[in-house]
Amino acid sequence: MNEYKFSDIEIGLGESFEVKIDASKMDKFLDISNDINPLHVDSNYAKKKGFPNRVVYGLLTSSFYSTLVGVYLPGKYCILQGIDIQFSKPVYIGDALKISGKVSYINEAYKQIEIKAFITNQNNEKVSKATIKTGVLDE
Amino acid sequence: MTREMLFDGVQDIFRDIFDEEDMVIEDKTRSDDVEEWDSLNHINLVSAIEKEFEIRFALEELMALKDVGSMIDLMVKKLK
Secondary structure (H helix, E strand, C coil): CCECCHHHCCCCCEEEEEEECCHHHHHHHHHHHCCCCHHHHCHHHHHHCCCCCCECCHHHHHHHHHHHHHHHCCECCEEEEEEEEEECCCCECCCEEEEEEEEEEEECCCCEEEEEEEEECCCCCEEEEEEEEEEECCC | CCHHHHHHHHHHHHHHHCCCCCCCCCCCCCHHHCCCCCHHHHHHHHHHHHHHHCCCCCHHHHHCCCCHHHHHHHHHHHHC
8 A cells, every 4th residue: 555645745646556347346336335227237138228248337446546545646644535537438347447547736735635537448448537636644 | 817806716616616506605705604615615615716726825824714805815915
């Protein structure tokens, strides 16, 4: 886990990591959220609606924005304060995602940073983007 | 930029942060007057103002503010 302190952070500082989406992640998210929408749980239904397979939950992939700030940028001293997400492409089981973020704004008075983040798939297509606001706790 | 223009810009930011299209603020408006003006929204307001007007506030300056009018006055001073 990274441990960036507020004084370490500057505009443009970036971090990224990769994750593979497998069926067990979908099962666990279903268990937590109880989102039984057939687009996520029924591949036949998803295919009938024009998708190649069932669609991964948008908020499952977005949970990696939590990981981005909580583990990588700033890491240990993060306190998530807000997130604005836009989805642009569906994600499927088996996709390999890369989650990236860069500091775009620093509020010196209140020790809050803003991170422009996005997720790409194995074809380098952007599947979502987010603006994340996080505080940075004192050591 | 005139004080009136700054005030209008700040009012737009309040409307955006508090999701109230018709929100009207005055010089004497304080955090106690707006139900959702909590500490997190206060940070959001300051961040939005800093970015929109390309200014930066010090914590001491922010702590001395008592209402919207004093915020606008501080902005006028910084943008001179």
